[in-house]
């Protein structure tokens with residue numbers, strides 16, 4: 259009761275309550291110093307150090323709730339935003355770099371359809387009914403136009419079969435001739451004897467806001483903090499010594515965001531350089547620095563930053 263009474267003054271921030279995005283979201287909240295204690299089984303938690311209430315919801319519902327303004331802010335997949343037809347109803351503030359996957363049409367490797375055109379009039383199992391309907395309506399129309407059946411009783415319609423999970427099993431079970439589901443590593447698809455023939459959309463987790471959030475300033479504060487956490491995950495801090503005569507080459511290898519910080523050393527022929535560098539190719543950066551004679555190359559993790 260106490261919780262509900264407190265809600266009107268707070269910004270409501272929806273977080274996936276389980277599944278693929280849940281734990282990455284909790285790390286983001288921790289990195290952004292959004293402190294809360296979630297009582298056992300409760301789907302609402304008050305934030306201790308900011309006027310925010312976290313609402314733990316299924317990822318699939320978050321886009322709808324943010325779009326309709328029931329909650330101010332949320333984290334969900336771009337696929338879920340598209341499925342809820344909420345692209346125009348929410349503001350996508352930030353791509354978060356996790357939950358990356360593709361929504362694909364998949365068919366059995368053995369004797370499956372060769373193209374989506376061959377699936378017209380057949381059965382497709384999916385939990386993405388909205389996106390799949392739109393996609394196959396277009397394929398149906400295109401094929402009907404090509405074979406002259408458009409608008410006639412002979413026009414074939416692809417049938418959608420709704421399944422809420424384990425979609426990949428549908429073909430083996432004889433429920434469908436193809437599926438529309440997410441692929442990340444491709445392991446689930448391959449294990450089920452399927453392969454993808456078309457990617458309908460690519461997706462990742464995003465921070466979305468309602469068009470009229472109750473606390474716009476707080477939305478900016480949270481977005482800024484989360485941006486900092488994401489940037490900190492993307493970059494590392496590098497520090498090394500290099501001969502002054504190689505400083506120009508060094509600055510090209512580690513340009514930093516504005517420019518590298520260059521500090522003099524007791525030995526006037528040498529300088530110390532520090533700079534933020536992208537984490538994903540840092541090994542190459544270190545190789546390149548070594549190749550120009552840089553020494554004492556140190557790498558530091560960045561806990562948080564504002565860039």
Ligand SMILES: Nc1ncnc2c1ncn2[C@@H]1O[C@H](COP(=O)(O)OP(=O)(O)OP(=O)(O)O)[C@@H](O)[C@H]1O
Pocket residue numbers: 276277278279316317318334335336337338356357358359423440441442443461462463
């Ligand atoms: N294998 C994956 N790799 C990366 N991201 C994924 C993967 N599967 C799902 N996602 C992303 O996570 C979102 C939520 O998917 P998740 O599987 O957690 O929800 P769900 O299927 O509703 O729940 P559950 O699987 O727990 O029943 C998806 O909409 C998608 O954006």
Ligand SMILES: O=P(O)(O)OC[C@H]1O[C@H](OP(=O)(O)OP(=O)(O)O)[C@H](O)[C@@H]1O
Pocket residue numbers: 277278422423424425426439440441442443444445446447
């Ligand atoms: O390409 P992969 O790395 O194998 O990932 C893809 C799988 O991940 C998701 O399923 P999830 O584990 O969420 O199970 P679900 O089918 O119950 O939703 C998705 O629905 C695929 O089945």
Ligand SMILES: [Mg+2]
Pocket residue numbers: 277
């Ligand atoms: Mg799932």
